[in-house]
Amino acid sequence: MSDFTLGRLNHVGIATPSIERSIALYRDVLGATHIGEPFDLPAQGVKVCFIDTPNTQIELIEPYDDSSPIAGFLRKNPAGGQHHVCFEVPEIHAAVAALKAKGVTILGEPRIGAHGTPIVFIHPKDMGGVLVEVMETPAEAHG
Amino acid sequence: MSDFTLGRLNHVGIATPSIERSIALYRDVLGATHIGEPFDLPAQGVKVCFIDTPNTQIELIEPYDDSSPIAGFLRKNPAGGQHHVCFEVPEIHAAVAALKAKGVTILGEPRIGAHGTPIVFIHPKDMGGVLVEVMETPAEAHG
Numbered sequence: 001m002s003d004f005t006l007g008r009l010n011h012v013g014i015a016t017p018s019i020e021r022s023i024a025l026y027r028d029v030l031g032a033t034h035i036g037e038p039f040d041l042p043a044q045g046v047k048v049c050f051i052d053t054p055n056t057q058i059e060l061i062e063p064y065d066d067s068s069p070i071a072g073f074l075r076k077n078p079a080g081g082q083h084h085v086c087f088e089v090p091e092i093h094a095a096v097a098a099l100k101a102k103g104v105t106i107l108g109e110p111r112i113g114a115h116g117t118p119i120v121f122i123h124p125k126d127m128g129g130v131l132v133e134v135m136e137t138p139a140e141a142h143g
Numbered sequence: 144m145s146d147f148t149l150g151r152l153n154h155v156g157i158a159t160p161s162i163e164r165s166i167a168l169y170r171d172v173l174g175a176t177h178i179g180e181p182f183d184l185p186a187q188g189v190k191v192c193f194i195d196t197p198n199t200q201i202e203l204i205e206p207y208d209d210s211s212p213i214a215g216f217l218r219k220n221p222a223g224g225q226h227h228v229c230f231e232v233p234e235i236h237a238a239v240a241a242l243k244a245k246g247v248t249i250l251g252e253p254r255i256g257a258h259g260t261p262i263v264f265i266h267p268k269d270m271g272g273v274l275v276e277v278m279e280t281p282a283e284a285h286g
Contacts, residue, residue, distance in 0.1 A: 005174040008198045012155055012228055014273055022271045029247055029270065030230060031148040053230065055151045055198045079272030082225035085155055087173060087196065104172055127172065128165045129222030130157055 003098035007088035010115070010135050011050065011057040015073045016080040019049050019062040026051050026058065038062075041114055046070050048114050059086070059114065084121070086133035092118040095134055146241035150231035153258070153278050154193065154200040158216045159223040162192050162205040169194050169201065181205075184257055189213050191257050202229070202257065227264070229276035235261040238277055 016022040019038050026032040034052035038060075041048055045065030051058040061083060063070040073083055089095035092110045099106060105123035113119035117136040124131045159165040162181050169175040177195035181203075184191055188208030194201040204226060206213040216226055232238035235253045242249060248266035256262035260279040267274045 003174070005176050006169065006194075006196055009152070009155070009196045009201075012152070012225075014271070016271050025269075025271055026149065029242065029245055029265075030275070031146070033148050051149075053149050053152045058152075058228075077272055079268065081267075081272040082155075082228065085201075085225065099172065102172055122172075124224075125222065126168075128157070128159050128168055129220055129224040132173070 003101075004089050004095055007090075007137065009056050010086040010088050010133075010138075011059040012082060013059045013061055013084040013086060013131075013133065014080065015061050015063075015070050015077065015083040017062065017074055017078065019047055019060045022060045022062075022080065023049060023051070026060075032058075040064070043111065044068060044070075050114070084131040084133050086119070086135050088137040089134050090137060092120065092134070092136040095136075096120055099134070146244075147232050147238055150233075150280065152199050153229040153231050153276075153281075154202040155225060156202045156204055156227040156229060156274075156276065157223065158204050158206075158213050158220065158226040160205065160217055160221065162190055162203045165203045165205075165223065166192060166194070169203075175201075183207070186254065187211060187213075193257070227274040227276050229262070229278050231280040232277050233280060235263065235277070235279040238279075239263055242277070 032051045036050040038049040045068035047062045049060040104126045107121040110118040110120050115138045117138050119135045122132040175194045179193040181192040188211035190205045192203040247269045250264040253261040253263050258281045260281050262278045265275040
C-alpha cells in the first residue's frame with residue numbers, strides 16, 4: 001500500500017536540443033496555443049518552457065550547460081525525446097518519507113522545481129525504467 | 144498554423160517487459176487506485192493496461208510477440224521506459240490530412256486503437272524525437 005494516492009500528471013518532461021525549434025513543432029504541427037515564455041533554471045543548467053494542453057502540460061527542457069543531466073540524455077538521444085513524467089503529491093516531505101520506507105531510491109534532496117514548489121526524482125531503476133518526478137502540488141494549480 | 148488545436152493528453156504510453164510488475168509499481172509505489180484490466184491488442188502484438196491519474200492515463204504496454212515494435216523498444220531499453228504520448232483530435236481523417244499537408248510523416252493508416260477510436264502515429268523525426276500518437280477523442284471521454 002502506498003501512503004499517498006497517485007496525483008495529477010503535472011507534466012511530461014521532454015528534452016530537446018532547441019526549445020525554439022520544439023516550440024515551433026508543438027505550435028505549428030500540433031496546434032498548441034498556450035505556450036509559456038522559456039526561462040532558465042540555473043540550478044539544473046537548463047532552460048525550460050511549459051506548453052499547456054487542456055488537461056496537463058508539456059515541459060520542454062534544453063540544457064545550456066554540458067554538465068546538465070539533460071546534456072547526457074541528449075548525447076544518447078540527439079533529436080530529443082521523452083525524459084520524465086511528473087506526478088503531484090500533497091506534501092513533498094511526507095511523500096519522500098513514504099517512498100524511502102518502501103525502499104525506493106530518491107535522487108537528491110527536495111529542491112524547488114520549475115513551478116516553484118519542492119520536487120524530487122525517483123530513480124528509474126525503481127519505476128520500470130521511467131524517470132518519475134514527484135512535485136508538491138502548486139498552490140495555483142490549473143485544471 | 145495548425146488546422147486543429149492541441150487536444151487533451153489522452154495518455155502517456157510506457158513500455159514494460161511485465162505489465163504485472165509495472166502495475167505493482169504504480170499501485171504500491173505511487174498509490175494508483177484506478178487500474179484497468181489488462182487486455183490484448185492482437186493487431187499490435189501487445190497487451191495493454193490503463194491506469195487512471197486524476198487528469199489523464201498511463202498506458203502500460205507489454206509485447207507478447209517478438210515482431211511487435213514494442214519488442215524492439217525493449218531490446219534497446221530492457222527495463223522499459225516512456226514510449227509515446229497521445230493527444231486527442233476531434234476527427235482523425237481531418238487531422239491526418241492537416242498533418243500531411245504540413246509535410247509530417249504519418250506511420251501507416253488510421254486504425255482502431257486501445258480506446259476503440261481511430262489513431263495514427265507521427266514519426267518521431269518530425270516531432271523532436273518523440274513518438275506522438277494522435278487519437279480521435281473517445282465518445283465516453285473522461286475528465
